[in-house]
Amino acid sequence: MKPTIYSVAEEADVSISTVSKVINQTGHISERTRQKVIEVMAQLNYHPSVVASALTGKPTKTIGLLVPDISNPFFADLARSIEDRSHEQGFHVVMCNTDNNAEKEKKYLSLLIRQRIDGLIVASAFRNANLLKNMLKQDIPISVIASEIPHISVNTVTVDDYKGSYLATDYLLSLHHEKIAIITENAKSNHARLDAFRDAMQENGIIVPPEHVITTEASIQKGYESAKRIFSMKEKVTAIFACNDLLAIGVMQAAKEFKIDVPQDLSVIGFDNTVLSTTITPMLTTVAQPTKEMAVNVVDLLVREMKYPAIHKEHLLLEPKLIIRKSTAPLKRGATASINN
Amino acid sequence: MKPTIYSVAEEADVSISTVSKVINQTGHISERTRQKVIEVMAQLNYHPSVVASALTGKPTKTIGLLVPDISNPFFADLARSIEDRSHEQGFHVVMCNTDNNAEKEKKYLSLLIRQRIDGLIVASAFRNANLLKNMLKQDIPISVIASEIPHISVNTVTVDDYKGSYLATDYLLSLHHEKIAIITENAKSNHARLDAFRDAMQENGIIVPPEHVITTEASIQKGYESAKRIFSMKEKVTAIFACNDLLAIGVMQAAKEFKIDVPQDLSVIGFDNTVLSTTITPMLTTVAQPTKEMAVNVVDLLVREMKYPAIHKEHLLLEPKLIIRKSTAPLKRGATASINN
């Protein structure tokens, strides 16, 4: 049998409320009984049940975390940092991979509500904002990170996607590239990236042909496929802006396969600055997100809202940073990345 | 206010036990009342509290997962698969990153016990087996994956580390390499890998000088540092066996920095077959672990033990597979990987 507060009380020859008081450091108990109780707890290897205490109205000390896919190193890093910070704040986290799939989002949300989580961190796109609204109605605070969910009022921590993308595009432009394709993911954060790309191009009087905008999912495979499509287009391209590192890696693999030299014949730029960007050859120029800082901020914001529900919502916009490495180079006259077939 | 079983009962004009019965599909209730109750639950947006039900002795449907570090793609993949399988089995998982740090192991274990997890999956080395024994005493089943913990009797799922390592070493030997260094991590699984390496070498009459065995932690940085040390040794080397991909990547980065050509002047072989191995140039020869299969098996074994505690412990040993890629080549006469300084 697991020891309970009763076993401890009995063994220490006090009442359960006394034990409760020493556990929670409430009320006044003499140092003598306090020591006695602590001793007995250690001896019995007693761990107070969060389940029972939660039932009386106290928090479960659990945070739910919805990520698209932890296999994506960007989210692995983010999840790691979120966990670390949560533990520091006395919470633990239940993580669910949604694959950006509406079914799973719904299923996991219900799971988390039943578990009586104290708060939720959403790091994935979310199709069905209504489900989230229901959580808010039940007083479960929500914070969103690296994503944005329209029509609901929550704390938000994101990198300035528009600026990051503008930085990237502008850099390509400064290298005299004009025929630039972009591969994006169909997610809110990526919309801002696409907008910035378009704006930067337009400011330089460049019109982006629709076929040079490819929307797909975040994976190396999809990046590879998208690149292949781009290489075989009539309208040639000298640079590709991939809206995340996974896609960029796929592009570089495709380039290698088709003997398109990066960066000589094709400049590639990514987004996220994951391990992969320093591990690939040539090392990837990319836009860094301050994951750690973002993680600390969402957790803190969430915890703050648990304590002070009335407070107004915060929208943190952190600075992205362009990390210039070896996958980008000035335009070489006559360069075109294409498949000769 | 969150709706409770009472609100539902009242609204549906039945007793709480009737509601309980429709939730748990126990007892006999007329289709008519059943429909009525279901309707009211939906209308009130009611989600039965796992907290309350757990207090009555039912399972919390929570599995604890201890990993060293989710930033390591191998563990990210593993964690992902474990989660998927757990969800399929009706459980959710609370993940903690231990960094192989005894302090954290202890802290998180206590956390998980307080949460009344139904079972624990350990994917990390574990210094203090006694803590685990205490859990077993409290009837919390434990399964271990990709690791081994001496002196405790639990279900275990591992890849055949000895065989995997033997395969790798043997392959290097078949390429006529004799001066091979090994970089290992100080973990149980790595001991088997080291043993196999030594055995294979010895069977070929090769004595491994102690300095060619480096023990360190699993990270790209440590791999890089270890390689640098190896390169500057008197006793030169033509191949390095890194006991995980992270270390191997570090080795390759060091080689590149010192203009040591892989695989011409140095063959490198890794272990785990993570994304990184196909993303690096040249692509890494490595030993693949069947992560998905391993994950499914630990979860199933754990769930089985929750149901039938008496059953004897299982020790699954899955087959590793040598994946030959481009980081290994036949010994080139006169090749030595070293720094000229």
Place this chain on the structure above:
DNA sequence: GTGAAAGCGCTAACAA
């Protein structure tokens, strides 16, 4: 400084 007792939301006998 300490203890008795009500109640948190639910389950599982047992009664009706």
Place this chain on the structure above:
DNA sequence: TTGTTAGCGCTTTCAC
């Protein structure tokens, strides 16, 4: 087929 009730382990108020 449905309802009543005694706990599950803990917190908290109120007496003592």
